[in-house]
Structure formats: structure tokens, C-alpha cells
Amino acid sequence: MSIQGDFQKPREENRREGGIKKETLEGLYRAFSERLGEKALRREAPLWEHVSFRVGGPCRLMVFPQKEEEIAFSAELCRQEGVPFFILGRGTNLLPSDEGYEGVVIKLGAGFDGIREEAREGSLYAQAGALLSSMARAALERSLTGLEFAAGIPGTLGGGVVMNAGAYDGQLGSLIRQVRTLGTDGKIRCYSREECGFSYRHSIFQDQKQNEIILGASVSLLPGETERIREKMEDFSRRRSEKQPLSFPSAGSTFKRPPGHFAGQLIEEAGLKGLSVGGAMVSTLHAGFIINQGNAAARDIMDLILLVRDTVADRRGILLEPEVKLLGWEETPW
Numbered sequence: 001m002s003i004q005g006d007f008q009k010p011r012e013e014n015r016r017e018g019g020i021k022k023e024t025l026e027g028l029y030r031a032f033s034e035r036l037g038e039k040a041l042r043r044e045a046p047l048w049e050h051v052s053f054r055v056g057g058p059c060r061l062m063v064f065p066q067k068e069e070e071i072a073f074s075a076e077l078c079r080q081e082g083v084p085f086f087i088l089g090r091g092t093n094l095l096p097s098d099e100g101y102e103g104v105v106i107k108l109g110a111g112f113d114g115i116r117e118e119a120r121e122g123s124l125y126a127q128a129g130a131l132l133s134s135m136a137r138a139a140l141e142r143s144l145t146g147l148e149f150a151a152g153i154p155g156t157l158g159g160g161v162v163m164n165a166g167a168y169d170g171q172l173g174s175l176i177r178q179v180r181t182l183g184t185d186g187k188i189r190c191y192s193r194e195e196c197g198f199s200y201r202h203s204i205f206q207d208q209k210q211n212e213i214i215l216g217a218s219v220s221l222l223p224g225e226t227e228r229i230r231e232k233m234e235d236f237s238r239r240r241s242e243k244q245p246l247s248f249p250s251a252g253s254t255f256k257r258p259p260g261h262f263a264g265q266l267i268e269e270a271g272l273k274g275l276s277v278g279g280a281m282v283s284t285l286h287a288g289f290i291i292n293q294g295n296a297a298a299r300d301i302m303d304l305i306l307l308v309r310d311t312v313a314d315r316r317g318i319l320l321e322p323e324v325k326l327l328g329w330e331e332t333p334w
Ligand SMILES: Cc1cc2nc3c(=O)[nH]c(=O)nc-3n(C[C@H](O)[C@H](O)[C@H](O)COP(=O)(O)OP(=O)(O)OC[C@H]3O[C@@H](n4cnc5c(N)ncnc54)[C@H](O)[C@@H]3O)c2cc1C
Pocket: 052, 086, 087, 088, 089, 090, 091, 092, 093, 094, 108, 128, 152, 153, 154, 155, 156, 157, 158, 159, 160, 161, 162, 163, 164, 165, 166, 167, 205, 212, 213, 214, 215, 246, 250, 251, 252, 253, 325
């Protein structure tokens, strides 16, 4: 995805007062670098570099674990030190605040992105940091059908499970055989598809009390014809590039589809296409997308989301629910 714009840099004046004590941070940094090595750490990492909206201030520390044991170590260390942590995939469904995040971001991606075939026919297992597009490609290479819809979704498997990502004729939840997680007690668990409680853009992993880290998942696919699979992927990809503002930073559809309606259509009918707050704008190509025109602050995007939601509620009596997740905001306005 090539992205246009002159993106916002983290702004020093946005830093919050107080926060994690300096000694605690130094101790954390030392413990992390002994276990993961300094290359797997970044202090004051600018979140805007790690999210598709291209906004957001710094987090105190970002760590890049590459093994299950390193993820378990990272989460446990933060818990022991009483420092909040957040699991980040590709940041394609996330709006971090301009102030950033007063905690540790554990980013799962490169190095924790293996995909392998399982003994059971038609089953692929992927680590949480694997891209959904890579999984779709792996399925195509094996002439397995079912994952075509995922080829153009820019997130990771972990984020896809949490969000029950879907498009066109499919959603990830329907293909899941098992999800492997790490719980707050440090124990590894396996959830069957039924236990994941998948519904439209929802899984139990979004519920705060669950608090599980997705380590990986296996999906069940069916044998298919390579050419047909390829054609379907190409068709979906063509439709995306025609209808979606892919050259601007966004988080995909900003709102969930309300029952019986399409969010984009409701927003367009309310006359909100092209509406902007600061550098954030309701896309003129697809009203369901809020885009960063290049210089948006996270606050602009948040204010525009709320303005769109309230206007549609006033004009149509339908309350749109944002799909995008938040990080580092003092209040959650929805
Ligand atoms: C251009 C564009 C098009 C898009 N099209 C679609 C689409 O067609 N369909 C669709 O469903 N979505 C779409 N999206 C949204 C997004 O790609 C999906 O929601 C995706 O599943 C998010 O994955 P991620 O890795 O980026 O998650 P992130 O944004 O990094 O995280 C999302 C949430 O999941 C949590 N999380 C991530 N990984 C883990 C883990 N391993 N363990 C526990 N929690 C975790 C995070 O803490 C956060 O709460 C689109 C986004 C963009 C930018």
C-alpha cells in the first residue's frame, strides 16, 4: 500500500505529566535488553510510524518479541512492574492519541510471522504476527480455498482474530479451527471456534476481562482450483482499489455496519462526504472511510468520528458504532 502525505511527527508538547517512574523504566529497559537484546527494543517509539492512520505520539517503550517465550516474558515483566502494556499487530485498526501511550507496546510482526501446513488436510497454522495477505497467498500456493477475502485486509492474523476481520463473502471466524493464546496467568490455552464467540467484527478477545494474547491460530480450508482462487483474489483486489481510498492513511471502515444498513451509505446520504476536521476528512471516494490527508492529528480524527456519528444519529436516528480501537486516550467516548 503506498501512502501519500506529510505525516505528523510526535509532538513533545503532547507528552503527559507524570506517568511511569524513570527508575521503573530504566529497570524495565535493562531486563528487556538482557532477555531480548537491544535490537528488539525502542524507547519513545513514535506510534504514528506503526499505525495505518499515521497519527499518534510516542509510547515509553516498544518491544519486538519473536518467540512465544519472549512474548510471555514481556507480558509477565510488565505485570510484575505494574506497567500497562498493549499488544500491537499492524496497527491497521487503531487510533492512538496524540499524547501517545504511557506504557509498553508489544509489537507482534516480523520474526513472529511463520505459516505452516498442519498434518490435518486443508489446515494452515500461522503465528499471530503473520499478515492475513501472506496467509491468503500461502493458501493460494497450496490450492486451498476460503481465504480469498483476506488477501486485501492489511492486518495480522492476531488482529484479525480479535476483530473477526472479514470482507466480501468471508470472515476469519468462520474458518478458525483453533486459537492458541497466552493468558494473564502465563498459561497457554487453545480455544475452539465456538469458544471464541465470533460475531460480526467481534470476538471474546475484545472483552477486557479476557485479556488474552493471541499467539497463533489454525484455519480450515477446502481444496480448490488455483486459477479460480487467483481470479477471486484479483477481483476483490480490483474492487478495493476502485472503491477505497487506499492511497491515503486510514484504518479501513471507520464504523461497523449497522443492522440493515451500510455505514458509508448513511454517511453519504447525510451529506458528509468531504467533511473535514483539521487534516482528517470523510473520504470523497468512500464515505465509510475517514482518511488522514497528511497533516491530521489523532484529535482531528477523533473529533470527526464523533461529528459523523452524532450527525447521522440526528438525521437518521441510527447510532453508528466505531470499529476502530483506541490506544492512550484518557477517555473512551464510545
Ligand atoms: C485500507 C484498509 C482496509 C481494511 N479493510 C478491512 C476489511 O476489508 N475487513 C476488515 O475486517 N478490516 C479491514 N481493515 C481493518 C484492519 O485491517 C483489520 O481490523 C485487521 O484485522 C486489524 O489487524 P492488525 O494486525 O492491524 O490489528 P491492530 O490494529 O494492531 O490491533 C487491533 C486490535 O487487536 C488487538 N490485537 C492485535 N494483535 C493481537 C494479538 N496477537 N493478541 C491480542 N490482541 C491483539 C490490538 O490490541 C487491538 O485491540 C482495513 C484497514 C485498512 C487500513
